[in-house]
Amino acid sequence: MTKKQPLKTINWGIIGLGNIAHKFATDLLTVEGANLYAVASRTQQKANEFASKYNAEKTYDSYEALAKDKNIDAVYIATPHALHKENTLLCLDKGIAVLCEKPFAMNSEEVAEMIAKSKAKNTLLMEALWTYFLPHYQYVLNALNEKKYGKVLKLEADFGFYRAFDDASRLFNKALGGGSLLDIGIYPIFAALSTLGTPKSMEASATFFENGADSSCTMQFEYENGAKANLKSTLLEDTPTEAIFYCESGVIKINGGWFSPSTVTLIPNEGTEKTIDFGYKTIGYSFEIEHFNNLLRQGKTESDVMTFAFSEELISTLDTVRKIINLDYS
Template sequence: MKVGNKTTKWGILGCGKIAHKFAEDLLTIPNAKLEAVASRQLQKAKEFADIYTANKHYGNYSDLSKDPDIDVVYIATPHVFHYDNTLMCLNNRKAVLCEKPFAMNTSQVQEMIQKAKENRVFLMEALWTYFLPHYQYVLKLITSKELGAIKSLRADFGFSSTFDPNGRIFNKKLGGGSLLDVGIYPLFAVLSILGYPENIEAKADIGKTGVDETCTIELNYKNGASASLFSAITQKTNTEAIIELENGRIVINSRFHEPSSVTTYQNGTSKLHEFDVSTNGYNFEAIHVQEMLFQNREESTIMNFDKSLQLITLLDTVREKIGLHY
C-alpha cells in the first residue's frame, strides 16, 4: 500500500513460530514496515525486533495496541487469546489481521465482527491459503467448468507431534487438538470449493488431555457432491487435497495449505503446474490487507466476514458432534 510515500506500519502481537515467518515475509513487501512487536516477555520481544528491524518492542500486548504509529496489527497468539487480543486492538482503532481460527466459537467471532463494524476498523481472519497463487489457480480452474462439476473432495492434514500435556498442541486450556490447529485447513478448502454442506458427520479420537488427536469428517451436499476430511496431531499424512470432477481430477500436492504445486488429470494425461513462490507465502495475504487499507475498506473482498462465520459455524458443529468442549 502506498499513498504518496506512506508506508503501512505493522505491529505483530505474539512472537512465536508463525510470527517469525510472517515478519520474514513482511521484509519482502514494498511499502511495508514492521513498526513494533509485543510479547509477554520483554527480552523475547527485543530479540524479535532486532531480527526484523522493528522500531519498537513491548513486554505486553496492551502497549502495542495503543501505539499511535501502527496502522495494522497481526495477531499471532494461541487460539484462546484471539478474541481478547482482537477486541483490544479494535477498541484502540487498530486494523487487525488475526490468525486462524478467528476465535474459539461462533459467538466470539460475531462479537469481533460487530466491534469492527461499530468502530469502522478493518478486520480479517488470516487464512493465508486463500491468497496463495496455486490455490487461486485451482479456484479459477473449478469456476471455469473446464473439468465439469465437482463430484468429491478429499483433504487431510496430519502431523506427528511429541506429546506434551502443557504444550499448545495438546493443552485443552490453549485450544489444543487437531481440529482447530490443522483440521481447519481441510474445512476451509471444502467451504471455499464446495460451500456449506447439507449434512455433517464427524468422529474423533479424544486423547488423555481431552483434545481430539485425530478427527474424521464426512460432508454431503444437495447436488450429490461429498467430502472426506481428516486431521491429526499424532500421525503424519500426505496433507494434500484431491478434487474429483466430471471430466478430470485436480490434486493440490503435499502441504496443500502452503505454497505448493497442482497436478491436473484430463483425458488420460497429467500436467504439473508449478508456481514461483520464493517466500513463506504470508506476503500474499499481507499485500491484500494493505490493498484493503489503501481502499479504505473495513472488510476483505476475499476472506470476508460471511466466510469466517461459515467456517467457525462448521467448526462448532464438528466439535459438538465429536464431544469436544472448551
C-alpha cells in the first residue's frame, strides 16, 4: 500500500481584517495543508489582535508590507469593494496568488484590469464567491443539469436583512460600494447566471437611502427558453433567503440562508417530499479554500469553477442592473 504524500503547505496572508476575514480565518484553520502565515491591517494593534486569535506568524500595519513578504503563497483580500482592484494588483505584481472576496471589483473595467494582470504575471486569481463551492449548491447544480424534474420554468431567489442605517458603516457607504446590490444582490444574480445562464432581457427597480446607496433592489430576468428569474436584495427587512427552482415536474428548494451552508428540499409533483442535510462541519469557507489550494498546487492560474468568464459575466450583469436603476458609484 503506497503511503499518502503530505500536501504542500500553502502559506496564506489576509488583507483587511473585518467580519468576513474572521470567518475565513476560522475555516482556514480547519483545512489540511493551509497555514495562516500573515495578516495586515491599517493599524498594528488590529493586526496583532487578529494574529493572536488565529495564531498567524506575522503581522503588518500596511498591505504593501505584507505583499513584500516572499514567504506568502496566497492572499485573501477582504477589504471594502472599492479597494479590491488596487489590493489585487498589488499582490499579483509580487507574484502572489489572490483569492479576492466578491464582488471582484466595482465594475467590468476594473475586473478586466485584474484578469489582464493575472495573465501577464501568470499568477492564480479567483473571485471568492463561496456559494459556488458549497456541497448543497453543487448538488442543486447537478440536479438541474440532469433535469431531475425537467427544465427550470422559474427561479425565485432573495437575500435580505434589516440593518438600521449608519452613515459610518461600510455597508451603507456608497463610495466603498455599499448598499444592497453589490453586497448581497450579487448572490441572487449569481444563482440565476449559474443555473439559467445569460438572460435575454433584464428589468430592475430600486429604493435608496438618503446618501444615494441602494436600500433594496428587485430584478426580473427573462430567458430565450421562456424561463424567468425573480430576484431581490434588501437591507430594509429580513427575508426568507431562499432559492426556489420551479421545474416542469417538481420543485428544488434551497432553504433559509441558501447562499451559505443549508439544506435542500425536493418536492416532486407526484411523490414524497424529501429534505437533504449535507452535514456541514465548518462555516463554509473551507470548500473554496480547498479548491484554491489545489489549483495553486497544480500550477493553475484560473479556476475551472469560478472562471474568469463567469466573473466577467457576473460583474457585467451588475453593471447593467446599476445602469437600469441609475446607481452611480463615482
